[in-house]
Amino acid sequence: MADFSLEKDILEDKIKGLSDREIGNKYNVNLKFIEKSITKNLGINISNPVNTLSNPLKIIKKIVPKDFSLEQNTVWSFKSRGSWATHNGNYRGNWSPYIPRNILLKYSNEDDLVLDYFCGSGTTGVEAKLLNRNFIGIDINENAVKLANENADFLTKAADENVKFLEHSRVSIDFMVGDARNLDLINDNSIDLICSHPPYSNIINYTHNNKSDLSNYEVGDFLKEIEKVAKESYRVLKDNKYCSILIGDMRKNKNVIPLGFWTIDKYLKEGFVIKELIIKRQHNCKTTGFWYTNSIKFNFLLLAHEYLVIFKKSDKKKVKNHKSNNTEVSFSQYEKSKIKFIENNNIQQESTTVWIFEKKDWVNNTLNNLIKRYGNGSYSIYNDNPKKSSNLLIYFYDNNFSNFSKDFYNYLEKEGILAIICEDIRVDDNLVYSNPIYIEKYFNKDDKLKIKEIVVIQIKDAYNPNNKNSNLNINHKYLIIYKLNV
Ligand SMILES: C[S@@+](CC[C@H](N)C(=O)[O-])C[C@H]1O[C@@H](n2cnc3c(N)ncnc32)[C@H](O)[C@@H]1O
Structure with a gap:
């Protein structure tokens, strides 16, 4: 049952100029409740009822x-x-x-x-x-x-x-x-x-x-x-x-x-x-x-x-499937990173879904963040002689995806974490093919995998000022994080 007098009091306080936080504390209600009271009584979801209505030209x-x-x-x-x-x-x-x-x-x-x-x-x-x-x-x-x-x-x-x-x-x-x-x-x-x-x-x-x-x-x-x-x-x-x-x-x-x-x-x-x-x-x-x-x-x-x-x-679908030649980009990035990866347990942990790193150390920082948050003592990288039954399996999306999708279970503990590093790629006709969307769709059918996070890795210094065409410069990658439920 709606409490009409409470809604009225909230509205009155809003009109007097009290902030959402003050109203929340006064009546012990959350923001959703305040929004609901305003929307129901004024017919619109606004944060400041005084300034909005009937302003002159x-x-x-x-x-x-x-x-x-x-x-x-x-x-x-x-x-x-x-x-x-x-x-x-x-x-x-x-x-x-x-x-x-x-x-x-x-x-x-x-x-x-x-x-x-x-x-x-x-x-x-x-x-x-x-x-x-x-x-x-x-x-x-x-x-x-x-x-x-x-x-x-x-x-x-x-x-x-x-x-x-x-x-x-x-x-x-x-x-x-x-x-x-x-x-x-x-x-x-x-x-x-x-x-x-x-x-x-x-x-x-x-x-x-x-x-x-x-x-x-x-x-x-x-x-x-x-x-x-x-x-x-x-x-x-x-x-x-x-x-x-x-x-x-x-x-x-x-x-x-x-x-x-x-x-x-x-x-x-x-x-x-x-x-x-x-x-x-x-x-x-x-x-x-x-x-x-x-x-x-x-x-x-x-x-x-x-x-x-x-x-x-577009008159016909020009972006066909994930087997575009460009998918190799992800793999070569891993190959380069192999040389550079240094485990660092003191890394500052990320707490939001956007991780911002410089180009030279995005792989290192990403892997260290994953290991610290989900590794729990054992991790391995699928692209590099993975160990059986890790708590955390990291995979750099590559042309071997169809094999990976069939056998990655063997490398994960029960309730282990699978982290896939992937990216959108530029394809013919200046369009974009999104590997992350493809991957999410692929694993969506698998009830053993529950998606936990989608993280964006922003590469800080990736902007190319000589890029004169009308395409945007792709300066982000993704981490799709799953939990295995078996
Ligand atoms: C995220 S808000 C858009 C805010 C807008 N970009 C702005 O800057 O004010 C989404 C809007 O969709 C409207 N909406 C919801 N369902 C709709 C529908 N079936 N057809 C048209 N508008 C709808 C809501 O009333 C709301 O104003």
Whole structure:
């Protein structure tokens, strides 16, 4: 039974300006409860009810982010979320405007038609307006659509003469209530770019009891529904154009639920291919104190990344299978590392899912972190005369995968840990083939293996400034960590 007077008190305190932490302590409730009370009573999930509603038309002075430059690598990290134009973090779970800004500039042209079918508070629409793209924003929640309209309703006094946009925008920016699973109002092959940010299953709920809101669906049903969104995306997008989505993983108990890879797979099934697989780092993760201690004590890593995928609508599937010639890259990296690997028990342990190392020592640091966290006295490396029955088996993904997948059990203790080091690779036509997605899909059928973590290894100094083509420089690798349950 809902406690209406408690919800009312929370709302009143919110309006008075108390923080979530203060309210949490006062009524002994968690953030999810506070969010639920606000969403239920105001019809929208916002952190600051005072500032949001009924703002008058704004005149914006700051219409470009300071020192902006386009991202060049596959790992994106924005220290501040961005507060130019009307952008702010009030709508829970909204994305940093740096993301749509990069995507719009890289994958569309002025006067193109851009679609965001999970538009929320309108971040993508605001960027479309600033960058002279026509825009359709759709959201299931009429209150989000109202807020998006307010956020995009501004005039600018452009201080910077390089910015072409002045007081009146020449493009049309439309927000409407609708359902991303059914885009009937939009014609086939009519959209130049899709740039959208779905809910991550039910991590944040955006409405109260709205059956069409995908943030009210558990993982299995969420994936069935997102398949319909992927189908509609393929239908409305023009050939050879791009569809981008940001999606993250979830954690259940101490295991990870790879919602990101599973969602990507739904888009691939509809016929999309991957142009870029970008890692978006999250900065709200604690790497010290309470969380650090718990991460070691309970042996789990804090989720610190999301996947930003740029799909291409290609007429035929050009990225065929994992037996591409390029898979050898992983193997040669191991060959080189053999010479360099030095066991070091004093290494500082990583506590989040993003490990950032320099190129020269990423192998050493990765192996030492794995050994310290999971080795428990015995480990071996499958590519190098592995020992029978280790607590930890490390495998550098290579061309021997089909043999490995049949016999790796022999090298692991019961409840042992299997860590696979792998990467996305650039293939023909400037596309990306993702070995990690392939591997996760392959082992997903095996009930003896339970996925524990997906870690991203960011290679700090891998950027190649001479890379003049339009591809991003792939500067990350993955570690997929399984536990054997036999
Ligand atoms: C992660 S938020 C998007 C936030 C947005 N990028 C922003 O910056 O404000 C996801 C949005 O999807 C909306 N949504 C959920 N189910 C939907 C559906 N079936 N069709 C359209 N929108 C939906 C939610 O109301 C929520 O606003």
